[in-house]
Amino acid sequence: MSDPPTDTIRLSGGYLDEPIMPIRALSASFERAARRPGAWGRPPVDGDVALREWFARAIGGVAHDEVLITNGGQSALSIAIRTLTSPGQPILIESPGYLAAISIARTHGLQIVPVPVDEHGLRTDLLDDALLRTGARVVVVQPLFANPTGTTLSAARRAELFDALERHSAFAIEDDVARHLSIDGPTPPTLMSEDKSGNIIHICSLTKGITPGMRVGALCAHGPVYLRLRAAKTLDDLCVAGPVQAAALDFLTSTAYPRHLRTIARELGRRRDTLIRELAARLPNTQPVCIPRGGMHLWTRLPAGADPDAVGARALAAGVLVSSGVPWYPAEPDGPHLRLSYGCSDIEHITEGVRRLASVV
Numbered sequence: 001m002s003d004p005p006t007d008t009i010r011l012s013g014g015y016l017d018e019p020i021m022p023i024r025a026l027s028a029s030f031e032r033a034a035r036r037p038g039a040w041g042r043p044p045v046d047g048d049v050a051l052r053e054w055f056a057r058a059i060g061g062v063a064h065d066e067v068l069i070t071n072g073g074q075s076a077l078s079i080a081i082r083t084l085t086s087p088g089q090p091i092l093i094e095s096p097g098y099l100a101a102i103s104i105a106r107t108h109g110l111q112i113v114p115v116p117v118d119e120h121g122l123r124t125d126l127l128d129d130a131l132l133r134t135g136a137r138v139v140v141v142q143p144l145f146a147n148p149t150g151t152t153l154s155a156a157r158r159a160e161l162f163d164a165l166e167r168h169s170a171f172a173i174e175d176d177v178a179r180h181l182s183i184d185g186p187t188p189p190t191l192m193s194e195d196k197s198g199n200i201i202h203i204c205s206l207t208k209g210i211t212p213g214m215r216v217g218a219l220c221a222h223g224p225v226y227l228r229l230r231a232a233k234t235l236d237d238l239c240v241a242g243p244v245q246a247a248a249l250d251f252l253t254s255t256a257y258p259r260h261l262r263t264i265a266r267e268l269g270r271r272r273d274t275l276i277r278e279l280a281a282r283l284p285n286t287q288p289v290c291i292p293r294g295g296m297h298l299w300t301r302l303p304a305g306a307d308p309d310a311v312g313a314r315a316l317a318a319g320v321l322v323s324s325g326v327p328w329y330p331a332e333p334d335g336p337h338l339r340l341s342y343g344c345s346d347i348e349h350i351t352e353g354v355r356r357l358a359s360v361v
Helices: 023-034 049-059 072-084 099-107 124-134 155-168 224-236 242-252 256-282 308-317 347-358
Strands: 067-070 090-095 111-118 138-141 171-175 200-205 217-220 297-301 337-341
Touching: 023 242, 023 256, 049 067, 049 200, 049 217, 049 242, 067 072, 067 224, 072 099, 072 138, 072 171, 072 200, 072 217, 072 224, 090 099, 090 124, 099 111, 111 124, 124 155, 138 155, 155 171, 217 224, 242 256, 256 297, 256 347, 308 337
Parallel strands: 090 111, 090 138, 138 171, 171 200
Antiparallel strands: 067 217, 200 217, 297 337
């Protein structure tokens, strides 16, 4: 798919707007990292020990030698899905769910079993039956600021998820890449930090919350599963570049990092609230399913009978890029939706983007 014209307003995208990125602090971290003795040598396959220790503390419930440094979150997700399944097997994925997870599962030849999501996250009341009926042993879940819906898994459903996984001896791949994008904080702990039975495989990433060029993520698991994940990773790449790991650690342990998180919370909050306000004023029949407490996406319901693909095409012709809700469903959509992103444009462009969108809906 070709890029839209440069003057197109982006209400669809998965990365922060450049003015929010900590470019100056990151540049300084990379300069220091590049001068470190041994920086340009081959780092360990598992990753830099100090960086693994940082991730272990941030995630909770995992030791540093259960943390595998990866080239971003999507690489970690692909490794986890391919390691825990074989072609032809079933896998449970949220519906609507993360587009990359759906694509990875399809490419790997898996049978995708959709489990519906509502404003409280994954419908765990339907999970037990899905596991029993299909024999699936892997569930992919985004419990925090899910993409595309923006939902956070409720406390009651977290407990029900753990119960279902233990009953069926299944794994949940916890895709936690949006944790750095908290707006209203504090965030609930990771599923990994509360895992008592070894059923959680945890994925996190620095890419969404810092810059798209910071391709550093972590893939975590307990026991023999970790060794399987490690072996699978070596087939994709031998290591994450040493200077990139060193720069990530330098930035994460500097005063710039907590300052950057405060900037994200403030700026994403202003942009989210602007998008919600403009939708209410100009498109009162197109409202978000929930108000996300973090992340960068609103999952908005279109009027009954609307065609999301046609709306997206007409919006692009009017100069605003939005995402049709159709591809985010692994099976039949439950209604017409758009995913609207507020993290990749400033307030002025969000306001104008909604005006253009309203002209075609």
